Amino acid sequence: MGDVYERLEALLRSLGVKKAELKIYRLLLEKRRPMRVTEIVNELGISERSVREHVLSLYRKGILRRELVQQGWLGYTYSAVSPGELLEHIKASILKKINELEQEFRGSKN
Numbered sequence: 001m002g003d004v005y006e007r008l009e010a011l012l013r014s015l016g017v018k019k020a021e022l023k024i025y026r027l028l029l030e031k032r033r034p035m036r037v038t039e040i041v042n043e044l045g046i047s048e049r050s051v052r053e054h055v056l057s058l059y060r061k062g063i064l065r066r067e068l069v070q071q072g073w074l075g076y077t078y079s080a081v082s083p084g085e086l087l088e089h090i091k092a093s094i095l096k097k098i099n100e101l102e103q104e105f106r107g108s109k110n
Contacts, residue, residue: 017058024064
């Protein structure tokens with residue numbers, strides 16, 4: 001199974017996902033539970049500011065999910081989207097971009 005994850009990470013790198021973002025995604029996949037930013041910081045030893053930037057980037061790309069939590073504190077927990085879901089998201093996104101380009105090219109021929 002490790003080889004599959006390495007190929008998935010190679011695909012994500014080719015799409016512009018940063019090395020630290022991949023570490024966060026892999027950690028959340030391995031933990032299989034939602035984690036707060038501070039927990040990710042403690043696990044990976046990356047600065048809190050960097051982790052906040054990376055999880056927001058991953059969330060915006062559809063690689064992470066986040067949930068608002070109120071348990072004496074107000075904040076988000078993050079969890080990894082499953083590899084299968086992630087591949088479907090990437091495929092749909094690429095196909096959408098290809099279709100948009102095809103329509104533009106057809107429109108510019110006229």
